[in-house]
Every structure is written in C-alpha cells, then in structure tokens.
Amino acid sequence: MSDASDRKLPVWRSALYVPANVPRFIEGAHKRGADAIIVDLEDSVPITERAAARRDLAATAESVSRGGADVIVRINRPWRQTMLDLEAAISPRVGALAVTKVDSTDHIRLIAEVVSELEAERGMAVGTTQFIAMIETPAAWFRMPEIAQADKRIVALTLGGEDFALTMGMLPNAEALFMPKQQLAIAARAAGILPLGFIGTVADYQDLDAFRETVRRSRKLGFRGASVIHPAQVPILNEEFSPSAGDVASARKIVAAYDEAVAAGRGSISVDGKMIDVPVVLRAQELLAIHEAIRERAARKT
DSSP states (O other): OOOOGOOOOOOSSSSOOOOOOOHHHHHHHGGSSSSSEEOOOOSOGGGGGGGHHHHHHHHHHHTTTTTTTTEEEEEEEEEHHHHHHHHHHOOTOEEEETTTTSSSSSHHHHHHHHHHHHHHTOOTTTTEEEEEEESSSHHHTHHHHHHHSSSSTTTEEEEEEHHHHHHSSOSHHHHHHHHHHHHHHHHHHHHHHHEEOOOOOSOOSSSSHHHHHHHHHHHHTTTOEEEEESGHHHHHHHHHTSSHHHHHHHHHHHHHHHHHHHHHHSEEEEEEEEEEOOHHHHHHHHHHHHHHHHHHHHHHOO
16 A cells, blocks of 8 residues: 655646547647646557557657646556557656556556566666556446555546446446546545546537536536546636636635634634634645646746
C-alpha cells in the first residue's frame, strides 16, 4: 500500500485525447490549451497501425508538448501489447501512463516493475512516470480502494464510462453512471489522489452548454479534471475546474479571519454574517491550494 503524502499531484483540469496515428491531430494538439495531452495507443488506433504509432511515439510526445502540456500515453491491456507500449512510451518526455482495464493491485504492480526497469535503463529517476488507473469493469470497480493505493506512481483514478456501461449492460448516461462515478471519487479521495472524469458520457461533444452543466455538477461532486475527445471541450474544462475569482476572494477572507481568530485565542469565527467551522476553513484552504497550483502551471507555460 502506498503513502500519498509524498506525492505532488498534477494539475490536469483538461486532458485531450489524440490518436497516436493521426498526424494532423498530433500537429495541432499543442495549440488546444489542455493541461495534458493523452496520446492514445489503444482504442482509437487500429491494431494494424500500432507498430508505426509506437515507432513515432517519441516524436509525437515532443510535438504535443510544445505548448507546455503534460504528455500521457494510454496503453493497451493485452499483456503482449502492454509490453510493446511500455518499451515505446517510457522516456523523460512522457510524464504519465493511462493504464487501461486495471483489474487488480497485481496488475498495477507488474506494470510498475517493468516501468522501473525501463526508467533505470534509460537514465531516468525511478518513479518518475506517473499512472492514471482506469477502472472499466464491475470486478475492478469493487476493488477500487485497493487499486487506488496499489503503487505511489498512481496520481489519479478514472472510470472508463463507455466500457463500464457496456459490461454492465446499461446506457452510459448520467443517471446510470452517477453512483459508480461517485464511489470512484470517494475511493480516489481516500487514497489521496485525483478523481478524474465527469458524470456523463464523452460521446456527445456537440452540445457544449449541456457539457458545461455536466462538468459544473461533477466538480461539485468532487471531481478535479477530466479527459475529452474534442478540442472545443477543453476551454470549458479549464474554466469549470478552476476556482472562480469570487470563490478565491471568499476563501482568502475565510482563511484570514480564521488565522486572526486562532491568534486571538478564539474558537469560533463569523464571516459575512455566517458562522465558520473547521471543515469550511479546510475547504477554503484546499481551494486556495488548487488556485495556486493552476497559477504555477500557467506560469510554466509562458
């Protein structure tokens, strides 16, 4: 079991999927403003084209990161495909792997062992490559708390809604996915890692107003970022998963009032006519930490 206390979680409000075999999508990815680009070696790439996609992966990672985005590579699950993907992906340019169809802690640990060996061979600090654990089956869903803590490389947990719904025999809509995704957010929080996703489907990307409402609702339910398949969705993710100016101002006021009360030896405080207790203060402190992390990320991009 890992300890999340020594991990610095990434800022991934938005992660844009880019097929590893489509040059025009690769070329334009760095202009989209996403915090991360997920170079996909899995579902969006035909099996017959994966060898070429792996061969070109170093150049692809270099290209998509030109705007300052983190590079994530989504790898395949069948073990022979997994090993080929890992050989191609592990490099200083690739910051994380999206590990698909995770079904156990052993699955994560075996991949981590191979990644450690590759990092050492390639002169990288062992442990550099982070993991997103992707839950895609009911069996894995029941093991989420253990999977989320399987290895300290894991910084995020997400539910593959389309695949999960398929195995469940249900529609991948908000009603059906609400409980599974809320439980995933709880498991991620318990492990001290990011819950990524939104409570809805990635398939319908044309109604951007509805998408914004979905993202806004998902943030209120604990999610901290999501992956999408269309560039038009990226600005909405960046905006909705960022604290608003009003929220930041309110949080600063609450924290300042609390610090003043503690210094004066008072046990309770009131801000704008409302009593403030410790959970409210902690929530304000978390919001300010998220705000500062986003500012730091923006500064690195410029």
